[in-house]
Amino acid sequence: METGAQPRTPPGVPRTAEIPPEVRESITDFLYYEADLLDERHYEEWVELFTDDARYEVPVRVTREKKAEWDVSPTARIIDDSKEMLQVRVARLNTEYAWAEDPPSRVRHFITNIRIHPGDTEGEYAVRYNVLIYRSRGELPRYEVLSGQRRDVLRETPDGWRIAYRQVILDQSVLATYNLSYFV
């Protein structure tokens, strides 16, 4: 940096420099809190962190040649939920018949590399960060680790930060999990 070189940042990747430290701290704290709600399985509180117009997407990742225009499918999704659909998933988990989560998975979300940029709308921020998700289930020593990047739009509301948009880009084209009965 002393030579005046700028850090190499691809186009479209947000920089955090212009974000006031208190906003940065507040967003970081919110993301940690949200991850904790998931890991502790407080799903009903968790789903209320989404705005009513929220969209939650997990696109399909595809192995392509380097020159290809995309490797995150523009059409195929693993999850493409509204808040209402997320509420359906939570309601399902609360029935006695969500067999995939009984006994529950032990899940841990690790969040790093948080970068924040002002959003397109006043009071919104575009936040990109890495997420590593560990899952263990049952008495078997096997576990799964999924790695990905979350691209959120967080909105400031009178009740605090809310998630208006979340895209989770996973780093496998063939997922090493037998199901995604937990939230990534």
Place this chain on the structure above:
Amino acid sequence: MQTVNTASVPEFVQRMWHTLPEGRVPAKIFNDPAVYELEKERLFSRAWCFLAHESEVPHPGDYVLRWIGDNSIIVVRDEHGEIRAHHNRCTHRGNQVCKAEMGNASHFRCSYHGWTFKNTGDLIGVPYYREVYRESLRKGEWGLKPVRIDTYAGLIFGTLDPEAEPLDEYLGGFQFYLDFFLKPGPNGTEVYGPPERWVADTDWKICAENFGGDGYHTPVTHQFGFQLGFYPSSGKTHFMGYAVHIPGRGHLIGIGHTPGLPPFVGFPEEVVEGMQQALSPEQIEVFSPARMSVGTVFPNLSFLIQPFSLTPKQPGLKFCTMRLWHPRGPGKIEMFSWCLVPKDAPQSVKDELYRIYNLAFGPAGTFEQDDFENWTNLSRQNGASSAADFDLAYFQGLDWEPLKDHPGPGLAFTPYVTEIGFRNLWGTWLNYVSTPPGERVDPSRVPPAFHPPQ
């Protein structure tokens, strides 16, 4: 049966010739290394295996990478529009020539010594051809090894057996039922996007069986759907409908009926019109009253049409999923799950159908999650050593009579919940894995799946 050389077939598989007609299936077939080896040698090397949907390779040069058994296969549309399949193996040292799972290429160039193949498979480039081969290499003989393919209603199948019967014969009349999934209009179906793929410690066979019409599991495994108010049927009528199988061929379908549902309920208006044009009166008679349909093309390709909605207590729309249960080892699969949409439907309808499919199926699907919970656990239990001596109960419908007035091919039974088609499925499987390499698989040897009282 006397001509079968079963020398390398495990005892618990040989036993099936006697136990299956009595309604017993050895648990160990659902997770065993010797069974997996037999399946590679005798089943996936001879059957017509699903490769791709034509809409995945719409333009010249488009390709996808798929599997037959443990063989990587390039499926590509050449410059003349013809679909071809090649082994993904350079003829010089065997290196993988195509490394992306989809794309567009006029040729494939090996990254080792640079041999280059046109998408037709022809060898067109050999570095230092004159200097090192001195024209002794006949390029015409060293193209990518082709795989025999055939298509039905947009589905591309391949077989490694040059002697295999034509695909039409192999399907054996099951086309009548496949049309319900594949002909929602005069122009058929297309995939909405690339498939979702994931791996599981699950044997492919239990998945193929379940999607052959296991209506029995629905009220328990997917009870949440009833609890939250998603289903137009109740547990009381859920077992009603028809189970059809093609004897000796393995293909099977379950067609669930709920009394009082209007014809074609749950299909968008445009799709109903398309189906009425594309299907025969007999097909319309069978399918228009169906609540849902779920079927398997032997060995490992399945389809499902069922109504679902984004939130409970809605009328629901009928989406279609196509899935391939690809074996990746003993008790292990790689899943390919597609959503098929009617090609003629407006984009808004395609989008909505895909979103509904997504909530129900794929790795995060609310139905799929619980299926894989069961299938993974049962595959583990059936891989245990004691499972070789343990027979599972396949008694449903042993003494039933087939319907006499069913308008479609194959044998039809009512109600939908029965295990008759599963016995035909495992009889067909048994026939393949019992027939040594070099001999023809004779469908007439498959034991009958039911024994009506005399």
